[in-house]
Amino acid sequence: xxxxxxxxxxxxxxxxxxxxxxxxxxxxxxxxxxxxxxxxxxxxxxxxxxxxxxxxxxxxxxxxxxxxxxxxxxxxxxxxxxxxxxxxxxxxxxxxxxxxxxxxxxxxxxxxxxxxxxxxxxxxxxxxxxxxxxxxxxxxxxxxxxxxxxxxxxxxxxxxxxxxxxxxxxxxxxxxxxxxxxxxxxxxxxxxxxxxxxxxxxxxxxxxxxxxxxxxxxxxxxxxxxxxxxxxxxxxxxxxxxxxxxxxx
Numbered sequence: 001x002x003x004x005x006x007x008x009x010x011x012x013x014x015x016x017x018x019x020x021x022x023x024x025x026x027x028x029x030x031x032x033x034x035x036x037x038x039x040x041x042x043x044x045x046x047x048x049x050x051x052x053x054x055x056x057x058x059x060x061x062x063x064x065x066x067x068x069x070x071x072x073x074x075x076x077x078x079x080x081x082x083x084x085x086x087x088x089x090x091x092x093x094x095x096x097x098x099x100x101x102x103x104x105x106x107x108x109x110x111x112x113x114x115x116x117x118x119x120x121x122x123x124x125x126x127x128x129x130x131x132x133x134x135x136x137x138x139x140x141x142x143x144x145x146x147x148x149x150x151x152x153x154x155x156x157x158x159x160x161x162x163x164x165x166x167x168x169x170x171x172x173x174x175x176x177x178x179x180x181x182x183x184x185x186x187x188x189x190x191x192x193x194x195x196x197x198x199x200x201x202x203x204x205x206x207x208x209x210x211x212x213x214x215x216x217x218x219x220x221x222x223x224x225x226x227x228x229x230x231x232x233x234x235x236x237x238x239x240x241x242x243x244x245x246x247x248x249x
Contacts, residue, residue: 066117067110069181070200074109077174077204082211085166089213097147104143105207108136112200116178119193120185129196136199136229140206141222150217160224163213167205167228175201175236190240198236202229 082090093101112132119129178197187193205228213225 063114063117063121066120066181066185067113070113070116070178070197071109073174073177073181074113074200074204074207077170077177077201078207078211081170081204081208085208085212087211089209089215090211092214092216093210100143100147101210102207104139105203105210108132108139109200109203109207111135112196112203115196116182116193116200119187119189119196120182122186122188129192129194129199133195133199133229133233136203136206136233137226140226140229144221144226145218148216148218148221151219152217153219156219156223159215160220163209163215163220163224164227164231166212167202167209167225168231169205170208171198171201171205171228171232174204175232190244191237194236194240195233198233199229201236202232205229205232 090098111128115128115132118126175197178201182193182197206225209225209228213221215221
């Protein structure tokens with residue numbers, strides 16, 4: 001049987017393998033002195049390609065500072081809208097009612113503000129947007145059921161639709177202002193961030209209604225006032241989900 005052999009070349013009476021032309025080129029390139037000008041030009045091209053698109057960004061403040069800004073937007077929107085529409089509801093509330101309702105509003109708004117601020121930063125801690133929403137959607141009906149009486153459904157829709165519309169009309173511009181603050185950060189979970197900001201915007205609408213609306217029937221407040229928070233949060237969450245899916249596609 002034939003035996004495979006390397007192609008040999010007889011050089012000065014000895015067997016030797018033919019040198020590969022590529023090996024010759026590599027050896028010559030290794031022995032060639034480096035061209036400093038060409039090396040510097042290559043480094044400059046690499047720097048331009050990497051650093052050319054970089055832009056200076058404004059550093060974010062602390063979570064506490066951002067949460068305080070969110071909370072200020074909530075408070076201003078609620079108070080300004082309530083005063084402009086007329087503080088009729090505030091005057092008919094008892095001192096105990098005012099203390100419990102507005103203290104609860106402040107606590108839930110703080111939770112939503114912290115969740116919104118944390119959603120602007122990766123690894124800033126638990127976002128808690130869903131916690132703020134559940135706290136508002138469950139806590140306020142229980143609170144209103146404890147404070148108010150009256151569950152007659154007569155004129156329920158007729159009296160409730162104006163409150164729902166007014167609350168949402170306050171929540172929408174408030175949500176846009178919160179979105180401007182949110183865009184200053186780096187949001188990774190849009191749905192959670194939208195739920196937190198939507199809840200906070202809805203709380204502004206709810207607070208406005210507690211200042212403005214003199215209807216203290218329990219069923220009216222539980223259904224229509226709380227619905228402002230639910231509608232605002234759910235609408236923000238749905239929009240965020242749609243935008244996220246559109247960006248992926």
